[in-house]
Amino acid sequence: MLLSKAEATAKKILSEFGLNEIGILTSTELQTIIQARGAYYEEVELDSMDGRIVTFNGKSVISINKNIVGTGKKRFTAAHELGHFELHKNIQPPADTQYELCNWYQSGSHEKEANDFASELLMPTHLFIQECKGKKFGPQLIKQLAETFQVTHTAIILKILKANVHPVCVIATKKNKIKWWKLSQSMESADHEFIPGWTKYKLRITSNLPPPPDSVMGQFFKSNKSLETLQEIDKSTWFLTHPQDNLVMLEYCNYIRDYDFGLSVVWED
Ligand SMILES: [Zn+2]
Structure with missing residues (x-):
């Protein structure tokens, strides 16, 4: 499968940290990667948004709403903001709500790229295909994949389409x-x-x-x-x-x- 620039960037980061073949990124590893790449990570109160990245004087702060319910949503938001940090250095992306994170194909190219990056970082395509192999397609598989990769059902559904597993x-x-x-x-x-x-x-x-x-x-x-x-x-x-x-x-x-x-x-x- 041909990887987009955003997906290739995520894959490169995983391999730089030696995580390519290990399996699924833990939440601690995700935060460590964010800090090691040079952005500050924090979980704070955010009004009506899930996450944002603010860059000032060459320093970037990734803020995630600490009231987000569900590990999957929090992880995907953090990976999405890291995507903006890696791919959109010279622009200031708008704050992200769950709607941008779900509405993959309509939220503009920067949002799609950040989502593609997050998807590949948290669900490396080769591991995702491996997890799906030989299993009957249906809500049970979607649920199982969401638990394995610790992401939302929305993220899994979009990955199924993208990785072309069924x-x-x-x-x-x-x-x-x-x-x-x-x-x-x-x-x-x-x-x-x-x-x-x-x-x-x-x-x-x-x-x-x-x-x-x-x-x-x-x-x-x-x-x-x-x-x-x-x-x-x-x-x-x-x-x-x-x-x-x-x-x-x-x-x-x-x-x-x-x-x-x-x-x-x-x-x-
Ligand atoms: Zn965004």
Whole structure:
């Protein structure tokens, strides 16, 4: 897999610290790397933001909101700010909220680069692929990967797409409006078998319109009740169909109520 500049930078840092093959970065190692690279790390009270980096007179301070709930979110935010430090030396990135951290493909190129960096630092692609090998795809795997790599479910879903470990479609919705979607590329399996990507599938959705009402995501936005996050759906819910198509698909929706933001993964069982 071809690495972007941001991913290659993360990989280089891991290898400089001799951590490339060891496995998953601990939170202490992450803080040590940040300090060793030359930025000051602190966990403080921050008003309505998760993290920020401030550079003044050549000194950078990475501040993470100490009230962030969940190790995964805190780690990803810290790695994201380190990404800004490594990649965007001459700009002052805006403060980061969870929305920038989730809304990967829409938050501008600097935010995407910082997220790509964080993703590769905390979930090195070769280790991620290894962890997925031979396992059945589904919410259970997403949960297991989130525990192994100590990151959020959102970060795992986006890594699944990026590392191309299983053919899926990922759709992001904010305030009941579709923001972006991505389909898996074609891939070669571990046994060198060709697995066609999903770019052959045509989605029947429009940007900035609500998700289909019968999709799991659509149900989340309609209802305040807690819902089954995994459901069997008909292919025609999201895609244009042909008579010979297998119509059964699965949809798993990870909905963050605080941000009114949903990320759906759709796949064939
Ligand atoms: Zn950022």
